[in-house]
Structure formats: C-alpha cells, structure tokens
Amino acid sequence: MTYAIIVDPLSTGQEYGPAFREAGATPIAVLSGLQPPDSYLPTWFPENYEAVHYFDGDVSALAEQLRGYLVDGFVIPGAESGVELADQLIDRLTPGAGNVSPLNTARRDKRAMSAALGAAGVPRLRQISSDDPAVIDAWLADNGLVGRRLVIKPPKGGGGDEVHIIAEDDDWRTRFAEILGNTNKLGVHNDEVLVQEYAEGTEYLVDSYSVDGRHALVDVCRYTKIRRGDQIGIYRRIDFLEPDHPEVLAIWPYTQQVLDAVGIRVGCGHAEVMLTPDGPRLIEVAARPAGGGHQMVSDLATGDNHIKRTVAHRLRGEFRESFDLVQRLRGIFVSAHRAGILRNGEVLQKAEALASFHWMRVMKENGALVPETVDLFTCLAWVILIHQDLAVLDEDYDRVLELEAEIQIDPV
Template sequence: MADSIVVVDPYSAGRGIAPAFAERGVEAIAVLTTPEPPAGLAKTWTPGDYREVHVLSDLDELAAKLAGHDPLAVVPGTETGVEAAEALSELIVPGRSNVLTLSSARRDKWQMAVALRSADVPHLRQISSDRVDEVAGWLRREGLENSPIVLKPQESGGTDDVFVARPGDDWRAKFDRILGSVNKLNLRNDKVLVQELAVGTEYEVDTYSIDGQHGLAAVWRYAKQCRGDRLGIYLSNTFVSADDPVVDVLFEYVCQVLDATGVRNGPAHVEVMITATGPRLIEIGARLAGAEQQELSLLGARESQITRMVRHRVDGDTSVGRYTQHQHVKSVYLSSPAAGELANAVRFDELPDLLPSYQRDVLPYREGSLVPRTDDLWTSLGYVVLATTDLEQLERDVEVVREIEAGLIVV
C-alpha cells in the first residue's frame, strides 16, 4: 500500500492533514508553491511534520520525483495550493482529484460565476475588470447605479479587502485601492470583482466528495456586520443542526455548485447567502475549511473533512453522507472599533472559569497590547470557542463574552 500523501501549501487547517495521516502510518510530503509561506499563514507551517519538503519550480520535474513515492493522493492544504495540487495530482495519480479544465473556477471568483452561469445555476450579478469605465458601464446596463455593490479581489481570503459601496459612495476609490495591491495571500490584485450586494443569512457549507458523489461534513451560520465601508466583520459562527430545514436547501444548491465547478474528490468549503430569491454563491474553495474549523467540526459532529479524507484515502471508504450534531458549538469573535492600546482586558484570563461551555480561546491581545481597528477577519481581536449540549447555557455564555467585549477600552 502507498505510504505517503502529498500536501501542497500545508498551512492553516491544512496543518492538520499530516498528523492525521501519521496516526495511520502514512507519512506526509510537503510541496510549497513559494519558498516561504505567505506572512499571514507562516505561523501554521510545521516543517517537522513532513518526510520531505519541496519547493515547486518545474511542475513536470517535481511530478516525476513525487510519483516515485506512489502517494495515496495529492491534496491542497490551503487556498494557495489548490491549483498546483490539482495539476500535480493529474500527473501523478490521474482521476483522484477534480476536473482540471475547471481548476480556475474553484480559485478565481469571476470564473466561479462563469461556471455557474454556464451550468444555469443561480448566481449573483458581477463583473471582473481592471477598468473603472467598464465597471461604470456595466452598472448602468444592470440597473445597479443606485444599488449597494461589493468590491473584492478575485483571489483572496478572510474578507481581505472586501468593501461595500452604498448609493452615493465613491466606489471608484475602493476599486483603485484594491487594483494592483498585494493581498494577504501574497497575490497581486490584477483585477477587481464587482458584485451586487447579497442580502440575507450567510452559511458555510463544508463538503467531502468521492468520485462525483457529495457528502455533507458540516454547516455553519455566520453572523457578520459592516463597519463603514468594510464588509465582513465576524461576530460569530454557529454550528447548524443537520435536521434544520435550511440544510436541505443549502445542500441541494451546493451540489449544483460543486458539479458546475468540477469538484469530484476531496473537501470543499462553500459560502452561500440565503437571499429572498434563494441561495446564491459567495465563493467556493476546493480545500478544507480554514483556521480551526476542522477542530470545531470535531467538537460538534465528532468528525471533520480531515477524518473523512483519512477514511477515503487510507481505508478506501467511498461512503458519503450527512453529519450528525452531537453538541452546540459557537465561535464568538471580538472586535475593536479603533486602533490603540487595549485596557480593561484582564477578564480574558478568567474566561475558563466564567464560562461553563468554554473550550478554548484564540485571543492574542492582552492588557496593554496595541490592537488594530477591526476591519476584517485578519484584524479581529480573536475569538472564544463554546461547546455544550445545553443550548441555554451556550446562549448565557455568549452574553458574558459580549459583556466583557463591551467593557474593553481602546485608547
């Protein structure tokens, strides 16, 4: 049996792939698409977990070298590794990844919309351009000149440089700010994606597919808010029961999205807005749900996309199905309305004793720390993870966290 798995850009949630396979006696080989990880992901890079580490330069040459290991699969660890992982997979273990000709539709937000349109899947109106005059003409033709719109990079993550422009706002200034800048994934924004604003409730739908059959690993409900022109300041992320009627609506739509974008094998992370006219895709990533979402899924469902990947790749288990909720889980995000020095944060240290449902926290700032103004996921003050079978207790603990947040002082 093959005794290795290749992970391309094993950062963010992808850091958990190597340890999970190691528990089953399968060693991991890392492929990096850049000599160093993007700055925002560097802390999640653990080179000691890998038998070999390669930096991608010549695709064919590296594929020939890796093929000698007869790996179980080639998988992406995070967003930056998706296209390289799929290209390597097709050269080394053909048929074990996704439809290669649609690879850009799983990475580039404009190509996602093109793929959905081609497959007659409902989608948001949008345009990709590097020209202000072209966008202005499109807004006129679509009747969106006096409607709120969203401007964002075509390839990015974590609500990085995502702006909302409401009627009367200067959307051109936001366009110019995005165009040509380098985002948190260390990619230059050569074009800007402009969309109609989707209004409704946003969900994260995490799937795992095997040979074109799709399974549902988790569904999460986002709560976000706008601050000025910034869209996507996280408030919370809540695990949704598989029995909730919205899950059926989401999964039916997401399966159409997966088929349209050529997802056939492995994990996908799909963000969908339930609007007044039905579900609409925000974006899809043909990779694991990032950050700590794998660990959070284990808390709520006792399984994750990574555990499904191990069953699929090591055990040959081809069953796909729907997760079961075992606990209520919520991540509560904290934010700062301004940049400055943080005060009155001493209660952060008391959270394990104050909250019966407390699991852990990621709160890098403490009393006296210099904090940024929260504009997106990257500038959040951090979050607290709560999990329990008692929903009322969970809600009480959320209130305590919000009380502590309200008492924070930034000067």
C-alpha cells in the same frame, strides 16, 4: 509505503501532517512559494513532514521531483494558496484522479467561478471582474445596478480580506483604486477587482467531502457578521446546525449543484452560501479544508471534520453521507474596535466562568500592538461555547460581547 503529498499544509491544513502520520502514511509537504504567505506563517511546521519541496515556477520540474512518491500516494491541497498548484500536479502525476481539469480556475478565481455557475445554469449573483473602471461602469449600467448597493473585493481573496460594501450614494472607484495592484493576505497580486451585486439574507458555511462525484455533508454553520464602516467581512459568530435543520435542507441541494458546476469530484469542499428571498446564492466555494480553526470546532460539534474525512477516504476508502450534531456549539470572534496597544486582555478570562464556556484563545498579549479587526485574520480572540440549551448559549454570548466592550486599546 503510502505518501500523502500536501500542497501548502497551512492554516488548518497544517493538521494533515500529524493526522496522516498517525494513520500510518508518510506526509510530504509542497510549498507553492519559497515561503508561506505572512498570514499563514504561524501555521507552517516543516518538522511534521518527511520532506519539503518548493515550487519555483516550473510545474513540470516539481512534478518530476514528486513522481517517486506516487507509486502509492496522492496529492491534496492544504490551504487556499495551494489549490491551483495541487490541481496542476494532479493533472501531471495522476490524470483523471482529481477534480475536473478544465474547471481548475473556477475553484479558485471568483470570476471564473461565477462563469462556471452560469454555464451550468445554477442561480448566481451578478458580478464582474476587471482592471478597467470603464468596463465596470458599462456593466453596471447594462445590469441596472447604477446607484445600487454593491460588494467589492479581490477575485482571489479570502477570510474577508479587502471585502467592502459600497452604499447607494458612494463611489465604488475609491475602493477599486485601493484594491487594484495590492498583494492580498493570501499573497496574491490583485490584477483585477471584483464588483458584485449586494445580496440580502443569511449566510451559511457548508462543508462537504466528495468521492467520485458523490457529495457528502461534513458540517453546516450559520454565520453572523458585522459591519464596521464599509467593511463587511468581519466575523461575529458561527452556530452549528443539525443536518435535518430546515435551513440546511434549503441550501444543501443548491450547494451540490455548485460543487458539480465548478468540477469538485474528490476531496474537500468549503462553500459560503447566502439564503436570499430569491433562494440560495453562492458567495464563494473552495476545494480545500475550512480554515480559521474550523477543523477543531467541527470536530467538537460533530465528532468529525475535513481532516478526518480525508484520512478516512484516502487510506481506508471510507465515505460517510452526512454528519451528526453531537454538541450544540457557538463560536465567537472577539474584535478589536481600533488599532493600538492592548492594555487589559485579561478581562476576557472572565468568560471562563460562564456555564457554556469550553475554550478560548487570545491572539495578543498585553502591551502588544493590535490591528483593528477588519477580517478573519485580524480577530483579537476566539471563544468557544458549548451547551445544549440555546437560552444559556444566548445569555453567555451576550456576556462575551459585554467583555469585549471592556477591552482597552490605547491609540498609538
């Protein structure tokens, strides 16, 4: 019997359990805590797993609990919160079978990530992570960044949570004080704050799957994000690109350098890359499947995704070099312009009449209290458009934005 041990099968990683079971393997869940972080709780389905094990702080004891599954089994992370624990378990249970062990932290912590790129000679954005404002002040002065636009965020955040832009005439210390010491939406305590130079350009999502250090493309999307005040991690739309698109050809070689630099040799890679006037620059990279519903849209656009690649590799030894764009897909993130009581969510149902409409999910019902959209976790709705004619996609996209503007939210 083959056991698939998934550490934090949450977010889109919750799809691993059913996928492995359907393919003939027995899924085992490991939670990195006694319960999932609140933002992941709606995606926790313990009934999908033969057994559930919990991490209480003793990695060695947990490894011993799992050792019996490893006769013909493997360990993989399901979500960002499980990446570090998965690495630690692999190092104890199947040494050498995972990613590069000395670089474990570089695949989770943005400060170590940047250091790994620097050590490998890969171009990167300048940044510093510290709990001391004086240290950051000195670093800004040394790097000629005083009075320049900056980005400030947690070193171990995700989904755009607590990501802020600091304008030239603003004081970064205000946001620094708000982030330091908080527990972010991934359940991680912000023991430091990361300050980064601001990068102009277009942002891309680059999904990969690696086997023995060989990297393959799973999908590539162009991101569009919007700002609200100094919040910059607000997703607006994603557009899937062809594997031979000029923008893909410009960023894929760089992304492979990033994967090598942070030691990703086996499994999923999920990178966010900015194409700047100076060339590609990494925003962040993760060693787990893309979250936020991305497995569904990747499958629609390409007929494949991280979950399918993992099952194909782990159970059948398959490796696919690239992907095909089988449908032109645009995903739209509908925002709540303020916090309050949702009154007319049904207005979004008008999108179902659009020529390119494929699917929609509204996160809240009328009468519910909704948060202002400031990151991926607080989007009000998600609309999927599919059509081979870009002009139709553009027209329907504009119509969805018009519907978003009709949404009524009463202040509390």
